[in-house]
Amino acid sequence: MELAKRPRRLRTSEGIRKLARETSLNIDDxxxxxxxxxxxxxxxxxxxxxxxxxxxxxxxxxxxxNVQKAGIPGVILFGIPDEKDETGTxxxxxxGIVQKALREAKKRYPELLFSADLCLCEYTSxxxxxxxxxxxxxxxxxxxILARAAVSLAEAGADIIAPSDMMDxxxxxxxxxxxxxxxxxxxxxxxxxxYASSFYGPFRDAAGSTPAxxxxxxxxxxxxGRKEAMREIELDxxxxxxxxxxxxxxxxxxxxxxxxxRFDYPLAAYNVSGEYCMIKAAAQxxxxxxxxxxxxxxxxxxxxxAQIIISYFAKDAALWLK
Ligand code: PBG
Numbered sequence: 001m002e003l004a005k006r007p008r009r010l011r012t013s014e015g016i017r018k019l020a021r022e023t024s025l026n027i028d029d030x031x032x033x034x035x036x037x038x039x040x041x042x043x044x045x046x047x048x049x050x051x052x053x054x055x056x057x058x059x060x061x062x063x064x065x066n067v068q069k070a071g072i073p074g075v076i077l078f079g080i081p082d083e084k085d086e087t088g089t090x091x092x093x094x095x096g097i098v099q100k101a102l103r104e105a106k107k108r109y110p111e112l113l114f115s116a117d118l119c120l121c122e123y124t125s126x127x128x129x130x131x132x133x134x135x136x137x138x139x140x141x142x143x144x145i146l147a148r149a150a151v152s153l154a155e156a157g158a159d160i161i162a163p164s165d166m167m168d169x170x171x172x173x174x175x176x177x178x179x180x181x182x183x184x185x186x187x188x189x190x191x192x193x194x195y196a197s198s199f200y201g202p203f204r205d206a207a208g209s210t211p212a213x214x215x216x217x218x219x220x221x222x223x224x225g226r227k228e229a230m231r232e233i234e235l236d237x238x239x240x241x242x243x244x245x246x247x248x249x250x251x252x253x254x255x256x257x258x259x260x261x262r263f264d265y266p267l268a269a270y271n272v273s274g275e276y277c278m279i280k281a282a283a284q285x286x287x288x289x290x291x292x293x294x295x296x297x298x299x300x301x302x303x304x305x306a307q308i309i310i311s312y313f314a315k316d317a318a319l320w321l322k
Contacts, residue, residue: 023303025295027071027321031115031268032314034075035206036060036101038082048202049273050280052312054080057101064109070318074113076162076310077101080122080207087131088120092149099156106157115160115189116153118146118174121209128211129165129219137219142167147177154183160243164191166219172239189268190241193229193255196220199248199274206273229255233263241265243308248272250297253304260305269306271298276312291320 010020035046035054042056043063055063067075079098081090090096098116106114120142121129130142142165150161161178163170171190178186196217204210221228233244244263246256247270260267279297283290294313301309311317 023299025299025302025309025317025321027314027318028073029302029307029309030072030314030317031113031308031310032067032072032075033078033117033310033312034060034063035078035080036097037080038097046202046206048205049277049312050284051316052206052276054206057097057104060101061104061108064105064112067315068109068112070315072314072318074115074159076115076117076160078117078122078207084123084125084208086125088123088145088149090123091118091120092145092152094152094155096152099152102153102156102158113159114157115162116156116158118149118153118161118163119165120145120149121165121211122207126212127204127209128214129216130167139167139169139219143170143173146170147173150174151177151181151183154178154181154186158186160187160189162189162191162245164194164247166191166194166216166221168235169239171236171241175240187242188240189243189245190236191247191270192233192236192241192244193246193252193259194220195223195248195252197223197248197251197272197274199251199272201274202277203273223251226255226258230258230262233259237263237265243268245270245310246306248275249301249306249309250275253300256301256304256306260307266307267305268308268310269301269304271301271309271311271313273312291316295320 010016037054037056039056040058043059044054046052077098081097119129121127128137130137153161243266245268246252249269249271256269279293282288
């Protein structure tokens, strides 16, 4: 048979497949999410997230050594305080849980990049990402607290502030607050496109942040839309975001692709807890090949256009990509 084009030629061997490859994962692409709790000597697996731990500050410091050795460039820290209240005070205390962790960690690991998730849901007794007034999440009251928390995280040493609350105008308010305190050098990685998603379930178990009433649909985005995502990114860029993010990742590859094509900004994707545990759980049952499925999913996220991948698989990926 005479065929002018034979695409299979480029698939004949691993050598030629590698040569023709369009997308390659690199450990430099990753940010590893970590959960910090109060106390000491704590390193406890989160039941819904196999392999992911709650660390007290002392154990976190030990684990960061492994993160650095694995070649992962940075982490994003989430705090789980002992005490929660109506207004999420713990988010902006100078000895808040993430602030304490940052102070120690920055001293010990000056080369690692530290992002701090900025949201109130881990710190409020009701589990919502904002301040409640008249039974509603009040946007503008929340902004004040977020600005204070951002400054306090920057003071503690955060290189990147990552607001994940989805209040309108928060990037601008945070930028202004940081700049007014001479933190002009700290970057904002905005969770610009954050959908109200069922894939956050395991994280909420881990953070004890399931809302006590209602849901997050009045602030997180409705997943039926794409144009709204582009509008949210535009706003965050106008307000001063340095890095934009789409979250979750796998059910939103179309959004990632469109954002990558449209905006000339570093684009992050958050491969969230539910996406992680589906693969982990199926692998534990022997139903799926963990390494194969995870690398395929992570590559898809990069192929769609993400430049930065926030993933609980980062440590595994570091081994697999060696
Ligand atoms: C805080 C926050 C959440 C996640 C990241 N930051 C939870 C939520 O919005 O309910 C989810 C991360 C994950 O599922 O891995 N607002």
